[in-house]
Amino acid sequence: xTPSPFSLNGIVAxxxxxxxxxxxDLELEPGTxxxxxxxxxxxxxxxxxxxxxxMKPDRGQASLFGSRAWDSPPEVRKRIGFVPQSLLSLxxxxxxxxxxxxVRFVARHYEDWDHDLIDGLCRSWDLRNRRVAxxxxxxxxxxxxxxxxxxxxxxxxxxxxxASLDPAARRExxxxxxxxxxxxxxxxxxxxxxxxxxxxxxxxxxxxxxGVVVCHAALDDIKDRVRAVNLTEATPPPPEKVLAxxxxxxxxxxxxxxxxxxxxxxxxxxxxxxxxxxxxxx
Amino acid sequence: xxxxxxxxxxxxxxxxxxxxxxxxAAGRLVPGACLPSVRTMAADLDINPMTVSKAxxxxxxxxxxxxxxxxxxxxxxxGLDVTEAVEPxxxxxxxxxxxxxxxxxxxxxxxxxxxxET
Numbered sequence: 001x002t003p004s005p006f007s008l009n010g011i012v013a014x015x016x017x018x019x020x021x022x023x024x025d026l027e028l029e030p031g032t033x034x035x036x037x038x039x040x041x042x043x044x045x046x047x048x049x050x051x052x053x054x055m056k057p058d059r060g061q062a063s064l065f066g067s068r069a070w071d072s073p074p075e076v077r078k079r080i081g082f083v084p085q086s087l088l089s090l091x092x093x094x095x096x097x098x099x100x101x102x103v104r105f106v107a108r109h110y111e112d113w114d115h116d117l118i119d120g121l122c123r124s125w126d127l128r129n130r131r132v133a134x135x136x137x138x139x140x141x142x143x144x145x146x147x148x149x150x151x152x153x154x155x156x157x158x159x160x161x162x163a164s165l166d167p168a169a170r171r172e173x174x175x176x177x178x179x180x181x182x183x184x185x186x187x188x189x190x191x192x193x194x195x196x197x198x199x200x201x202x203x204x205x206x207x208x209x210x211g212v213v214v215c216h217a218a219l220d221d222i223k224d225r226v227r228a229v230n231l232t233e234a235t236p237p238p239p240e241k242v243l244a245x246x247x248x249x250x251x252x253x254x255x256x257x258x259x260x261x262x263x264x265x266x267x268x269x270x271x272x273x274x275x276x277x278x279x280x281x282x
Numbered sequence: 283x284x285x286x287x288x289x290x291x292x293x294x295x296x297x298x299x300x301x302x303x304x305x306x307a308a309g310r311l312v313p314g315a316c317l318p319s320v321r322t323m324a325a326d327l328d329i330n331p332m333t334v335s336k337a338x339x340x341x342x343x344x345x346x347x348x349x350x351x352x353x354x355x356x357x358x359x360x361g362l363d364v365t366e367a368v369e370p371x372x373x374x375x376x377x378x379x380x381x382x383x384x385x386x387x388x389x390x391x392x393x394x395x396x397x398x399e400t
Contacts, residue, residue, distance in 0.1 A: 033330055175328055182321055182331045199288035201330050220336070223293035265381050268291020 003066025005030055005079075005155040005187040006051055011060035013050050020046045022211030023060070028187050028204075033177070035198030035219075036191040038208035039279050044191045045085055047208060048157055051189075052082055064155065078110065081153035083144050083161045090144055095133035099143060102132055103150070110151040118150045124172055137164045145173060149180060156180070158190045162197060170194075174201055195272045205271070209279050215243060219271075227255040228267040228274070235261055246277040283310065286327055294329055298337035300370050303346060306357055307367035317347060317355040 004027045011024040020043040028034055038044045049055040050062050053069035062069035067076050084090065094102045099122075107113035121127075125142045127135075132143060141164045148156065156177075162170045178201055180186055192198055198205060199219065207215040226243055228251050237250055237258045244251040251274055252258050255266060283305055286297050305311040317323070320338065324331040338355050341347045345360040379389045 031332075171328060175325065178324055178328065178330060182324060196289045199294075200328060203330055203332055220293045220295060220333075223291060224296070263381060263383060266377070270289065270291055272289070 002030065003063070004028055005065055006157075006189060007061075007063045008047070008051055009061045009063075011047070011050055011057045011062060013046060013055060013057040013060075015046075019058075020211060021050065021057070024050075024208070024211070024213055026051075026206055026213045026216060028189060030187050031181070031185040032203045033181055033188040033190065033201055034204040034206055034216075035195075035202035036189055036206050036208065037193075037195070037198070037275050038191070042208045042279075043211060044208055045159055048082075048159055048189070048191070052080065052157060078151065079154040081148035081151065081156040083148045083156075083158040085159035085163075087140055087144050090147075091132055091140060096131060098131050099127060099129045099135075102143070103146065106147050107150060112152065113150050114152050115150075117152070118146055121146055121149075121176060125169060138166060138169060141165055142169065142173075145176075149176070152180065152184050152186070154184065154186050156186055156188045158188070160191050160193070162192055162194060170197065177201060195275065199271055207275060207278050214278055222271075222274070223269055225254055226251055226269050226274070228252075228269060228277075229255065229260060229264050231260070231264070244274060244278040244281070246280040249277060251277055284327060286329065288329070294333045295337040295340070296370075298323075298334065299340050299344075300367075302337070302341055303367040306346060307364040311357050313357050313359045315357045316353060317357070319354055 006026075006028040008024050008026045011021050012019060014020040024047055026047075036044055046055065050057050051064070051069060053062065053064065053072055056070050064072050065076050065079060067073065094105070097105065103118060107115070121142075125139075127139060127142060132140065135143065141161065145158075145161055148158070162173060165173060174197060177188060177190075181188060190198070190202070202219055204216065204218050205222070206213050228249060230248050231237060231250055232248060237252050237260070241252045241254060241258050242250055243253055251269065284298065284301050286294055288294060290297065302311070302317070317338065318326065320331050320334045323334045327334075338347070342349055342355070344366070345358060347355040348358050350356050376389070
């Protein structure tokens, strides 16, 4: 069996005296696009950093394509693309270069840089060959995406890449992700607060809450099999069927098998509501 | 032709299946017509190609389209069955009626009455 491109097992990690991740398990199937949801400060960025070997966990195993993330060899690293949330470090290195030089500099490190893809994106995103530091925040975000996808990575990790893009650029960016995924069969992990973007392109979702991944499932399974219902204390559902609960609002797997009262009103899942339900419990 | 709502509680592949059935039943896709390739469809709708493949497989299983080598997914005569196309809406109506405690006879009577008026 080919090893997972991205695997976290019992990860505990944090900063100084604050533990952010308290036992994270998450394994991505090759070729899937996973939307990572979590409240601000839930540890999405920390989780990505540990998974990519940029931060050493206190406990647990992080591996990339079967090799340990923390000291993975260059041939593994070349298969990965990463768009960090904070572009500061990126642009303190490239800020004074103009865009073309910056792309050429990064391209030199890869044998199979896709110049056509990058030229096409520069055109459709209307990126001009200015100094990187002089570009608008939205355009800088586009540059960070360019630099992360030019070598057609097998694993692409994006930390809120769409936050500063206008709707047109965001749509173009999603289209690029989809096209890359169709061409390369690349595995994608994408964090975003825009649930409708995640619902559009993701095959799976993962929710990080309370320092653990509380839900990791195929989006189609959730929409096909999960329903939201209001239940009183007199009619509790089987605990193993409960995906999330907020007060007397329950999200249940396979609701037909839950023995609900016949007149129970059953609602389809609105992902944003489910997310708020999951994250309302501590 | 397709109008998808990613935020809906109905999964995207289901929306494609349901809308394809309606397009065929309404004569906007005629037997012999070819559906766009998975890649084209995914790019046009800005969705994951796996979602389109899944919808196409279901449509094939249901006999609405057939896979022809070198051509793609082609609409069949069987796809013209309008009773299949209205099934999702009808099922939703039945669920609502059940939740409201309405009997089958009452629902059919209501539909009969509306049929004359609408």
